[in-house]
Amino acid sequence: MMITLRPHRRPRQLILAAILVPLLLAAQGCKDDAYTACAKASADISSTVKTGIDTVQTLYTAPAASDIRIDKAERDGVLAILGNLTDLNIQFRSQVRALHAHGVTGKMEYLRVADGFVSSGQALLQSGALHVKNQAAQDRLNTIFETVKVALNGIALAVQNAKA
């Protein structure tokens, strides 16, 4: 079936197109690009690490008789992991900024940098296999580290889903 436009309809359609086409383009523009996706992911990791540090503080300053208290060595072990993760995150942002400064807009380069961060972060979490004496404290720390793992895995996913 062939659609023909009546002459008096054309101006109205032209006006409609002038509004709709840019709006559709703008809607596409609302999807995160790889740079923004990396920035969001890095902020998420930082926020998750903050929760982890707060938890360590709570566990370490808990009353001595408490079943969630961790000792100094346990505290230092967890903080070392969280500190190293923070350093990796800072390094990740530095690489992301460098890519952006060089005008890189493609997903592949950001994905490569994100994969490097995720691999290093996962390796760090595995190397610091955590064992604390109190089971309740162990459970809380396990939850924190699982959250960090999920946030790390989310980085690559966020960049993959970013607009090209």
Add this chain to the structure above:
Amino acid sequence: MKEDVNTALALLNIALGWIARLKANHALAAEDLLAAADASDLANKEQIKALLAMG
């Protein structure tokens, strides 16, 4: 017809302005997020240092 085309062009111009502003805001959002993460990581490191100093 000429007036309609002019109207369409004016609307297109306005819409393109919106897109330009959207793109600028988007870029700013990424910079803001990175700056917020910088500040957060700095605070994290300070908190770790303070916790370690507790002995």
